[in-house]
Amino acid sequence: MAAAHNESRRCWEDVLEGEALPVVTVPVTLRLCVLDAAATRDFFPGHHDREYARGQNARDVYLNTMFFHGFVDRVGSDWLGPEAWLARRRLDMVAPVCVGDTIRTEGRVVRRYEDGGRGLIDVEVCVHTEHGLGAKAMLTYVLPRHGAQPA
Amino acid sequence: MNTQAIPQDINLLLSFGTYQEALQWIGRKSPPRPCEDEVNWPQIKYFCSLVRDGNPNYWNEAAARQRYGAIIAPPGMLMVWQMHLRWRPDAPVETPVFAAAVPLPGDTVINVTTDTEFFVPVRVGDRLSIEEEVADVSPEKHTRLGSGHFVTTLATFRNQRGEIVATNRNVLFRYLSAAPSARSR
Numbered sequence: 001m002a003a004a005h006n007e008s009r010r011c012w013e014d015v016l017e018g019e020a021l022p023v024v025t026v027p028v029t030l031r032l033c034v035l036d037a038a039a040t041r042d043f044f045p046g047h048h049d050r051e052y053a054r055g056q057n058a059r060d061v062y063l064n065t066m067f068f069h070g071f072v073d074r075v076g077s078d079w080l081g082p083e084a085w086l087a088r089r090r091l092d093m094v095a096p097v098c099v100g101d102t103i104r105t106e107g108r109v110v111r112r113y114e115d116g117g118r119g120l121i122d123v124e125v126c127v128h129t130e131h132g133l134g135a136k137a138m139l140t141y142v143l144p145r146h147g148a149q150p151a
Numbered sequence: 152m153n154t155q156a157i158p159q160d161i162n163l164l165l166s167f168g169t170y171q172e173a174l175q176w177i178g179r180k181s182p183p184r185p186c187e188d189e190v191n192w193p194q195i196k197y198f199c200s201l202v203r204d205g206n207p208n209y210w211n212e213a214a215a216r217q218r219y220g221a222i223i224a225p226p227g228m229l230m231v232w233q234m235h236l237r238w239r240p241d242a243p244v245e246t247p248v249f250a251a252a253v254p255l256p257g258d259t260v261i262n263v264t265t266d267t268e269f270f271v272p273v274r275v276g277d278r279l280s281i282e283e284e285v286a287d288v289s290p291e292k293h294t295r296l297g298s299g300h301f302v303t304t305l306a307t308f309r310n311q312r313g314e315i316v317a318t319n320r321n322v323l324f325r326y327l328s329a330a331p332s333a334r335s336r
Contacts, residue, residue: 039198066228069230074227082214090267091265
């Protein structure tokens with residue numbers, strides 16, 4: 001299991017404003033939605049009951065808030081490594097992301113700055129599907145600094 | 152699909168009322184309540200496998216111990232810890248979302264935005280509690296999904312030492328669905 005872990009460490013000094021994050025694509029299947037409901041203990045019917053979801057004017061069963069939280073955080077931390085601390089996350093869910101859609105992320109560093117001696121970056125992650133923008137996140141990370149001991 | 156046999160299971164536990172009644176709820180706080188389970192590694196792994204997060208802080212005990220003293224929970228799990236069981240032997244099922252208790256006409260909900268700040272790592276073994284406050288209820292708005300009100304709540308999560316581990320400002324859209332299938336639930 002350990003072989004798959006990303007132990008690379010991206011320091012604040014190494015990050016550039018405007019830098020793009022690797023694109024992540026995920027097909028949204030009914031199985032993914034079922035796993036989502038189970039793993040987040042969220043049995044709100046819009047996430048597993050097609051008839052209900054359509055009654056809500058969604059195209060089909062759709063992913064929940066906690067999926068987007070975990071997913072955009074993963075997009076950020078896969079790139080930054082395990083020493084990045086997520087200090088703040090703002091998430092706007094623009095339209096339901098439903099079974100049959102394919103997620104495609106677009107991430108970039110929008111700001112690199114210091115606050116009280118800490119090195120911070122803001123990373124924007126857009127979650128697109130073939131129907132347009134599904135969700136948009138702004139992630140604020142505290143990063144390790146050059147020369148500093150690993151946290 | 153047999154949805155008639157267990158109507159309680161699909162009941163959204165919403166409170167109904169007018170916008171004027173909802174406005175009375177602004178500033179109202181939920182009593183602090185403990186989250187159902189202590190923060191635990193099996194649930195963490197289950198969640199990480201959903202979003203395919205291989206961060207060693209969640210999977211590798213030695214690496215996590217060196218950095219944080221224990222395996223920590225992904226920040227994305229904050230709201231997972233507040234989810235309720237669907238049944239228990241000793242108490243009625245309550246809504247896991249305080250916003251659902253705000254009386255409004257809408258028969259369904261969809262979550263819209265979250266703004267979450269993280270202050271302290273959440274470690275395996277921690278016992279979190281949550282306190283929520285209704286911060287705002289918007290006038291009626293018309294969206295692609297339907298017409299309704301945006302309900303803003305502020306949640307504060309504390310650990311067993313009373314430290315605030317995170318806060319979350321959540322906006323939920325409470326609306327009247329156009330189709331009858333959501334209304335019948």
